[in-house]
Amino acid sequence: MVAPWYRAALFRVAGRRVLLCNELHSKMRGMALEHAILVSLLEQPGSGYELARRFERSIGRFWTATHQQIYRVLKRMETDGWVTAEQIGQEGRPDKRSFRVAPAGRSALTAWLHEPVQPEAIRHELAVKIRGAAFDGAAGRSALITEVERYRKTHQDILARYLAGEARDFPDPAALDVGQSLQHVVLRGGIAYERMVLTWLDDVLATLRDLHH
């Protein structure tokens, strides 16, 4: 079995099957952290630390990153000329290096934006655990109910945070500029996702309780 796009590059040359992936697909690599950082820095220049906090909040819901990785990628982007740093001395706080996007970074982002969107790779551990619960006995499934309830609370908190953020940042949806409109529609995606998860978790809980008689 091969991934769909991979299979598409299967050829036969003089009776032998060959793959010509580097020529055909070298430009089709999905995103790495770089592009998310570029978008974030275009919205607002900032330090590695500030980026890390943004990844905890807004962007991080669609692309996670730890501070360690952000600093490493930022360094590479700097040597590649995608971003430039400016040392900012602060009083009462450590100095910081504020990054902004350089022309080379902007064109790298534009190139990436025009590539086709890669299908999302979903990794949902809970779904695997639910199927695994079939092999864990009634006691295991009862423990899973407790765990799903806990897990549901975390998603309820996330939804509450999103809704509070929406009320705060987009109080008047009619009066938004382009960037804000796009940020708002992405946030609405997060809200829709969390609502869907909560509804599904209720379905999961009902199913597990039903199995329990």
Place this chain on the structure above:
Amino acid sequence: MVAPWYRAALFRVAGRRVLLCNELHSKMRGMALEHAILVSLLEQPGSGYELARRFERSIGRFWTATHQQIYRVLKRMETDGWVTAEQIGQEGRPDKRSFRVAPAGRSALTAWLHEPVQPEAIRHELAVKIRGAAFDGAAGRSALITEVERYRKTHQDILARYLAGEARDFPDPAALDVGQSLQHVVLRGGIAYERMVLTWLDDVLATLRDLHH
């Protein structure tokens, strides 16, 4: 910035901050492919090739894996005694090695099932591209509309496949055993996800067209 659980392990010892992660968290590593394979093999023993096809269909929606990785992990699981292989000679087809879960694998799975569910790491490239479209001009956003429409079709196809699979595999939801009930609720999660995505993509398209005047 550190991940939440990481921060929780920050201590101060004799004025110095230290992390005691290996003691506290060594058992809290999330899932790797192993556990998804164990669940799949418990549901039905099979070869690496068969597993790869299952990952393309049902399980793969929640945990992707290529055949290369499956073979590698399967080998490790075999040397660890988590699975055992049986050589099966077939006529008209290559031989295959059919794997089934060994007691050690089953207890490894049980241990994992009782660990708390890790929060999902969502990676949604499209969301980043939508925010990036603010820096790509009107022409770029117009191209994005076309791309989102294409992308929407792929999700429509996935939903159609899910619904067909549901009608085929769960025609009578009242007469299911435990394993089937759990498989069904996971499939319903996939269906809910796809419906949510389609609704959101309509919202995205309306927003992009609105920006276009």
Place this chain on the structure above:
DNA sequence: TCTGACATGTAACCAGTTACATGATTGG
């Protein structure tokens, strides 16, 4: 005096991806 927020890293490791490889059989 201790905690928490601010601020920036290094190094080892590992999970997963990409590229490449081979060989048999069935069916159009």
Place this chain on the structure above:
DNA sequence: CCAATCATGTAACTGGTTACATGTCAGA
């Protein structure tokens, strides 16, 4: 004869995680 399906790999790479490290200042 070609394509598709069945069947199983190796090797290089890279993105991301985990563990560990250091220092300042504000405020309880």
